[in-house]
Structure formats: C-alpha cells, structure tokens
Amino acid sequence: xxxxxxxxxxxxxxxxxxxxxxxxxxxxxVGISKDESCDYYTRWAKSGGYEKDLAIGRYNGPxxxxxxVAEFFPRxxxxxxxxxxxxxxxxxxxxxxxxxxxxxxxxxxxEGMVAVARKKNVYKNVYLDFLNGTKLTIPDGSYDCCxxxxxxxxxxxxxxxxxxxxxxxxxxxxxxIVMREEYLQYVEEYKDxxxxxxxxxxxxxxxxxxxxxxxxxxxxxxxxxxxxYSVC
Numbered sequence: 001x002x003x004x005x006x007x008x009x010x011x012x013x014x015x016x017x018x019x020x021x022x023x024x025x026x027x028x029x030v031g032i033s034k035d036e037s038c039d040y041y042t043r044w045a046k047s048g049g050y051e052k053d054l055a056i057g058r059y060n061g062p063x064x065x066x067x068x069v070a071e072f073f074p075r076x077x078x079x080x081x082x083x084x085x086x087x088x089x090x091x092x093x094x095x096x097x098x099x100x101x102x103x104x105x106x107x108x109x110x111e112g113m114v115a116v117a118r119k120k121n122v123y124k125n126v127y128l129d130f131l132n133g134t135k136l137t138i139p140d141g142s143y144d145c146c147x148x149x150x151x152x153x154x155x156x157x158x159x160x161x162x163x164x165x166x167x168x169x170x171x172x173x174x175x176x177i178v179m180r181e182e183y184l185q186y187v188e189e190y191k192d193x194x195x196x197x198x199x200x201x202x203x204x205x206x207x208x209x210x211x212x213x214x215x216x217x218x219x220x221x222x223x224x225x226x227x228x229y230s231v232c
Contacts, residue, residue, distance in 0.1 A: 017220065024219070029154065061179075069101065083104075084107070087107060109130045114128055133160030140168065146173075148165075152190070153180070180218055211227075214226075
C-alpha cells in the first residue's frame with residue numbers, strides 16, 4: 001500500500017506536496033531499520049527539508065497530539081510534566097507551548113533533529129535515545145504525560161517500546177499515541193499486534209483506555225488515530 005501511494009506521487013513529482021510525500025516515504029520505506037531511519041531524519045533535518053515538507057497543513061499530527069493532551073489536562077498546564085517521544089524538530093513541543101504547557105522534555109534518537117529542536121527553546125531536557133524496548137535512564141513515574149506523534153511507522157518505535165511509557169508515567173497520567181491509521185493494517189510490526197497488545201495491557205490493569213479517535217488529514221490526506229490511555 002505504501003509503495004503504491006509513493007508511485008502515484010512520483011508521477012506528479014513536480015508538485016510540492018508530492019515531493020514532500022516522497023521525502024516522508026523515504027523515512028518509512030518497507031524494510032528500513034531504526035538506524036537507517038535515524039540517519040535519514042538527521043540528513044532531512046540538516047537540509048532544512050523536514051521543517052518545510054512536514055509543515056502544518058501537510059502534517060497535522062502535532063496539532064492533534066497537543067489538543068488531545070490539552071483535553072486531558074484542562075487546568076494547571078504549566079505544572080504538567082510532559083515527555084514528547086520521538087520529538088523530531090519540536091513540532092509537538094511548539095504546539096504544546098501554544099496551549100500553555102511549559103514543562104516539556106524531549107526524547108529523540110536523531111542528533112540532526114535534536115539540533116533543530118534545541119533552537120526552539122520548547123524543551124527543558126532532551127534525551128538523545130531510542131524508544132526500542134530497552135530501559136530508559138528515566139526513573140519510574142517521572143511524567144504526568146507521555147505523547148507520541150509521528151513516531152510510529154516502519155523502522156520506528158516497536159510495540160515493545162511502548163511498555164516503557166507506562167513505567168515512566170505517573171499513576172493517573174496520560175499516554176497519548178497519535179499515528180497514521182493505515183499503519184495498523186500494513187506495517188508488519190503493528191499489524192494484528194499493536195492494538196491487541198494495548199488491549200492486553202489494559203486487561204492486565206496497567207492502564208485504561210480513555211478514547212480511541214479517528215481524525216481526518218493526519219498527514220497529507222491520510223487519516224490518523226489518536227489513542228489516549230490513563231496509567232493505573
């Protein structure tokens with residue numbers, strides 16, 4: 001499915017949105033490893049292309065993510081400690097700042113992306129690390145909220161990585177995952193695995209589903225899905 005869409009865009013490669021779509025596909029191509037993806041993002045960020053190709057309008061995931069977090073925390077937002085996971089160049093951090101969230105840290109493996117994000121002054125602390133199933137250096141219950149937008153995809157965050165977010169989020173806190181809906185159907189890491197695992201963790205009493213919402217135009221013309229879980 002992903003390859004078919006990329007080919008259709010290639011036929012119209014002079015269109016600005018088509019070029020941006022193909023650049024994004026390069027980071028999600030089938031078979032890409034996490035290290036290859038990280039290197040790709042570093043080059044994309046350093047070229048200045050990432051900020052332009054995934055600007056609001058083409059990529060609206062950061063807006064949906066910040067809105068979801070704001071709905072869960074209607075008051076005292078300056079006191080809410082948030083970890084922006086797969087933070088990239090700081091798109092989600094910028095949106096959160098506009099909604100009065102000022103106590104935000106970032107977790108991002110691409111040094112090129114981090115270099116851009118640091119200049120925006122939206123994060124207090126930055127962790128240059130993968131969310132890949134190994135234990136992070138972050139202590140248990142450090143955050144009121146962990147949020148991901150754009151970090152799920154081919155060669156990106158594996159299912160096992162999400163378990164760490166439960167560990168580092170406080171009881172009653174929020175884990176918010178925003179991703180392209182169709183990845184649930186054709187990314188092998190997630191197909192028939194991701195949602196059953198999220199549901200198993202709920203059955204095990206680790207967290208409770210707050211909402212699962214489909215949103216339009218998450219990225220380009222693709223639908224997104226917003227998961228919100230409250231940690232038990």
